[in-house]
Amino acid sequence: MWTLMEARPDLKGKLPYGNLNTILYALDKWQTWKFTKKHKLPFAETIRADQANNPGKMKDFVKNVKFPLIAKPVRGFASKGVFYIRSWKDVETAADFDNYIFQEYLGDPANLKNYFNKMDSLTPLFAHTPNISHFSCHTIISPTGEISPVFISKNEHDSGVTTGFRKIQNSELENLTLNYARAIFAEGGAGPLTVQFRQNREGLWKAQEINLRTNGNTFPRLMFGQDDLGLIMKYFLPEYDFPVYSPKEDMTDDLVCKTLFCNRIDIDSIIGLKENQKWQQNK
Template identity: 45%
Template sequence: MNTPSRSRTRLLIVSVGSLVGQNILDSLEYEEWNRRDRVHIIGTNSIASSPNNFRCDECYQVPTTGHIDYPKVMAQVLRSTQPDLILSARDADTAALWRLLDSNPALPGAIPYGNLETIIGALDKGKSAAFCKAHGLPFADTLVLQHSDDIDKLHAFASQVGYPMVAKPIEGFASKGVYFVRDAQEAEYFAQRRDYLFQEYLGPGDALQDYFERLDGPKPLFAEVPEVNHHTCHIPIAPDGRIGEIFVLHNHHHFGAVTRMQRAARPDLEELARRFAQAFIADGGAGALSVQFREDRNGNNKAQEMNLRTTGSTFARLMMGQDELGFLLNEWLPEHDFPRFSRSEPAYDLVVSKSLYSYSTWQDSVETLEQTGHWKAAAQPT
């Protein structure tokens, strides 16, 4: 096999069809600081019809992360494409990639994620709670039942944190599969699910009463949970443990999606985020750490989730002044001298997340990817 040309940095984006993949691509194509011609982008995705696939220079259709063939297929992609840096768009990808590269040291590609222990600490919500407890960090009170018949423990936990509680997948993302638990009967239902845990609800629980009453009556076509917003602290950590600029966003939700992001001046959250970063560093963590905070019913800030990857706000933060992608490429590939975006004053401190672009593709491109597992842009130098 011929060795690919090194004229451009070879960047592999795993699950490129996701919102996070879109944010990485948008950050490279940002018109005020276009760096797209500096990278050869390889994408992988399990869904062939995603428009993001065809914004890459080449894309591979691969099995879902949990599929038995995923490690073998991904290893073949790595050998064929020889990436310099690998970015994952989902937490499950991050853990799967680390395991693959750790068990196959000859495979090419660096991943900016510290170590497996901290990756799992961010992916597994039960381990996130244990990590924070071990380091004295505030995290939503969490219960993981070891046995479905530990009902006494469940009821004691409910008495401690109060209803409504939250039931969520132990390994989940983007609020998928998250439920409110309003009473003991609903709690016992989720106690039978071994892949779920219980958490205190961070926020004004009394504000949910009208919402619950609407759901108990005739069912609305769409329903929005009131007063759901949170602050996210984004903390870039270099491989040697240096902490970059801590960036605080106030995220506003609309029908379950973050649609309004505003930079917040919150020294208290910045200091709290620094403590989280120092704990990750102490355990060997590095990369793009983000921590979501909300106030509990007593007004105390607690984390409700942690991620160790780029996020769905990566492009919004670039427009506000934080170049997360440039940080990762420069810290893990310093010899590539990748351009960093900067401006003396951020152009925006508020972004309403509405796409201004329409990405589509030709049906024959989708069919090529589905039938051969590989699509490559025409007349693209590598």
């Protein structure tokens, strides 16, 4: 995308990106860390895996954040090649991986105890960490610095796939996301921004990843009332007066069913289905 922008100067302000540096802040996880440190934004503590060859530096890092750590590729995607680091032996193994980082685990390690115990015995065919979720905060930054309302969702996962998506309200996460958006714009960035947050073991909100793109949740956000594509068209091609969808009612307590037919289902019905009560009544 950046190559195309460089070759076509007339596209400046027409594509939902800012400049190469801000694109790299999302693409390259080490650049993400340096960006968040520069702007004093809360982010999971991070160290390059090759720094594990420096025993003093790595020891201080582990003493600060404690096991488990997360090991991930500097330029990875979709959780591929991501590992839990639970011991110094794991540190030594991952230190030899090409272009990796170690990162603070955000969450309560106690929730991982049973999962780790299973990994120490028979390894299941499809391994997944239970009860894992993060809070995805999404907004659009216009080329002039206007920032759209922040859409916050709680995303639940199973085997790396999003199985639950619910819109929530959280003023603290909203303000943190706006700080990220302002910092991106200050460096020449624009377009969609998603910041993934979790609470660390002390209960402090920290980001674990940022993205500068639309994603698989673009459609459910539309169903909940945030029109990402409409906002991008409005901000980057204002001369076309592209319509932006706006809901007539608050849909915070709705859930979206992603099937061939687009339906919204209220949360009480879902709870009832889970408890197998309303399902039996309607049978």
